[in-house]
Amino acid sequence: MAKVFPFKALRAQENKVHLVTTRSYISYSEVQLKDKLENNPFSFMHVLASAAQKANGSFKQKYKAVREHFQLFKKEHLLKEQTASFYLYEQSSAAGFFTGLVSLIDLEEYKDNRIKKHEQTIEKRREMFKNYLDQTAIHAEPVLLTHKPLVDLERFYDQLKTQLPLYDFYTHNQVLHRAWRVDAPESIQKIQTLFKNTQSFYIADGHHRLASSLDLYTAKSDHKYRYCLSFLLSEKQLVNRGFHRVLEWSSKVDLIEILKNIYTLIPQNKIINDAPQVQLYYKQKYYTLIPPKNNTQLPVSYLSEMFFYKALKIKDLRNTKAISYVSDQKQIEALFLDAQFTHALFYMPVVRFKDVMDLSDEHKTLPPKSTYILPKLRSSLFIYEYE
Numbered sequence: 001m002a003k004v005f006p007f008k009a010l011r012a013q014e015n016k017v018h019l020v021t022t023r024s025y026i027s028y029s030e031v032q033l034k035d036k037l038e039n040n041p042f043s044f045m046h047v048l049a050s051a052a053q054k055a056n057g058s059f060k061q062k063y064k065a066v067r068e069h070f071q072l073f074k075k076e077h078l079l080k081e082q083t084a085s086f087y088l089y090e091q092s093s094a095a096g097f098f099t100g101l102v103s104l105i106d107l108e109e110y111k112d113n114r115i116k117k118h119e120q121t122i123e124k125r126r127e128m129f130k131n132y133l134d135q136t137a138i139h140a141e142p143v144l145l146t147h148k149p150l151v152d153l154e155r156f157y158d159q160l161k162t163q164l165p166l167y168d169f170y171t172h173n174q175v176l177h178r179a180w181r182v183d184a185p186e187s188i189q190k191i192q193t194l195f196k197n198t199q200s201f202y203i204a205d206g207h208h209r210l211a212s213s214l215d216l217y218t219a220k221s222d223h224k225y226r227y228c229l230s231f232l233l234s235e236k237q238l239v240n241r242g243f244h245r246v247l248e249w250s251s252k253v254d255l256i257e258i259l260k261n262i263y264t265l266i267p268q269n270k271i272i273n274d275a276p277q278v279q280l281y282y283k284q285k286y287y288t289l290i291p292p293k294n295n296t297q298l299p300v301s302y303l304s305e306m307f308f309y310k311a312l313k314i315k316d317l318r319n320t321k322a323i324s325y326v327s328d329q330k331q332i333e334a335l336f337l338d339a340q341f342t343h344a345l346f347y348m349p350v351v352r353f354k355d356v357m358d359l360s361d362e363h364k365t366l367p368p369k370s371t372y373i374l375p376k377l378r379s380s381l382f383i384y385e386y387e
Contacts, residue, residue, distance in 0.1 A: 001196045002114070002147065005104040005227060006084040006188050010138075010383040013079060016042050018169040020077060021177075021378040024141070025049070044140065044380035047073050059128065063135030070138060078383070085183040086191060087382055088160050089231065091375050093175040098375045099157055100233025101191065102142055102179075102382050105201065107214045107226055115145065115201045116360035119368065121211045122318060129212035130219070139213075139229035139384040142377055143206030146235045146353065153194040154234065160187070171378070179381070201230075202357050204238060204373045229384040231377055235353055239374040242348040244332060245303075246324045249344050255282060262306045263289040271336075271347050278303050279347040281336065299349050304367035318368045327372040 012020035019042035028036065028045075036045050050069040051062035074080075087102040109115050133139070160180055167179040182188060203210060210228060217225040249255050259265060259280070266288040271279050278299045280287040291302050308314045308323070317323060326332060326345075335341050351371050359366065 002198045002201055003106050003109060004086070004101065004192060004195050004232065005106065006086050006183075007104045007227070007229075007384055008081045008084050009087065009102075010074060010078045010080055010385055011381070012042075012077060014167060016077065017167050017381070018171060020044050021171070021381045022048070023173075023376070023378060042077055044073070047140075048379070059131055060135060063132050066132075067136045070136060081181075083183045084188075085181050086188060087166075088157055088180040088182055089381070090161070090178040091175060091377075093173075095374050096237070096239045098233055098237050099154075099161075100231050100237070101157075102229070102231050104227040104384065105143075105145065105230045105232075107210075107217050107228055109201070110210060110214055110228075113363075114199070115203065115210070116357075117203050117207055117210075118356045118360045118364075118366050119203075119207045119370070120365050121208050125208050126212045126215055129208055130215045133212060133216050133386075137386040139209075141209075141379040142229040142231040142382070143210045144204040144373065144375075144377065145201040145206075145230050145232045146204045146238055146357075147195075147198045147201050147232060148357075149234045149236050150194060150197055152197070153191070156190060156194060167381075177378070177381070200361075201232065202235070202353075202360055204353070204371075205376075224386050227384070229382070235357065238353050240350050240353055241327055241372040241374070242350050243369045243372045244326045244348050245346040245369075246326055246335075247344040247346065248322050248324075249282075249342075255344055258311050259289065259307065262311060263291055266290060271332075274350070276349055278349065281345040281347065283342070284339075298351060298355060298366070298370075300351060300367055300370045303346065303348075325369045 011017070019040055022036070022043055022045045025045070025048045033045070033049070036043050037049060047066060047069045050065045057065070088099065089102050090097075090099045092098070105115065160182060163180060165178045166181045167177060170176050182191065213225075213228040256265065265280070268279075268286045268288055270286055271281065272288075275288065276299070277291075278289045280289055289303075291299070295302055297305070304317060308317060312322075314320050314322060326335075332345070332347070335345055351366070353371070353373070356366065356371060
């Protein structure tokens with residue numbers, strides 16, 4: 001039985017929300033970041049960037065700077081809800097149409113494996129974000145969770161969307177955002193009742209944020225740290241794209257010969273979209289990589305285990321400089337046109353999220369960067385503050 005909880009959000013005024021919310025800090029180039037900080041005094045990026053301004057400070061000093069800037073920002077630009085509410089959030093763009101619920105989830109559910117993971121976390125990153133939460137006391141970006149389809153819940157969402165939205169705005173990347181506040185007690189109770197029809201949530205994006213939140217709650221043993229901000233939507237709405245691998249290969253050892261010990265290589269004329277197997281682009285040539293018939297692993301798992309781990313002896317796919325990850329199709333196409341590109345591109349098939357959920361149910365995990373999942377959520381649309 002899955003549980004969701006309303007909360008008293010901090011949020012932007014309706015006429016400024018398009019100026020306040022922001023993408024993640026690392027998604028901006030230096031030029032874009034400079035422009036946002038110089039020309040938009042309402043942007044939440046001023047809070048996030050305050051840590052970078054203490055370049056020589058400790059992490060604790062950086063996070064304290066974030067907290068100090070947040071307190072000023074809250075006073076000048078944010079509203080505090082007086083009633084605990086859910087928020088129905090809708091995002092539409094060329095990538096897809098998504099409708100789900102912004103709410104709190106109970107970390108005890110995660111602790112008991114009723115919120116299921118598909119990726120291992122890095123202890124160093126968990127500790128870093130735990131300290132961030134401890135010092136800043138805010139969740140400004142929700143963890144993306146998914147669940148099996150709930151028809152009655154979706155019908156109720158449609159009813160709620162007949163009301164006037166709280167927010168209705170576009171962002172520069174041509175994404176439409178709409179949100180409805182759900183504060184009527186009977187509506188809150190109905191949503192909580194309808195969620196009882198699913199047994200588990202599954203992490204789609206935000207493994208480290210959720211794990212760090214639990215670490216902080218465990219360390220503090222304080223009820224106020226028991227909850228985490230989340231965005232919940234049906235599994236059928238998720239858009240999953242391939243997360244492709246670029247391998248820097250300068251060795252004199254023939255890469256193709258190594259791969260022939262693991263796969264059958266089938267030459268082809270180009271990359272085929274939506275192909276079920278891993279494809280390779282190397283030295284201006286294209287191949288499909290066919291695993292042995294007795295292989296039962298997903299393509300991304302077999303490539304990681306047999307090639308990266310065993311053949312190349314790469315111990316940690318998250319931290320190696322030999323591999324970079326690309327999801328943007330335009331970047332991929334640019335590599336095909338670049339005559340100077342000498343690395344190996346492994347073009348990955350999409351991992352169906354149903355397969356991800358099945359693995360999670362079996363307490364198994366995927367290699368890092370196995371899934372690139374949409375929607376991507378903006379920071380500071382709704383903020384949960386420990387209190």
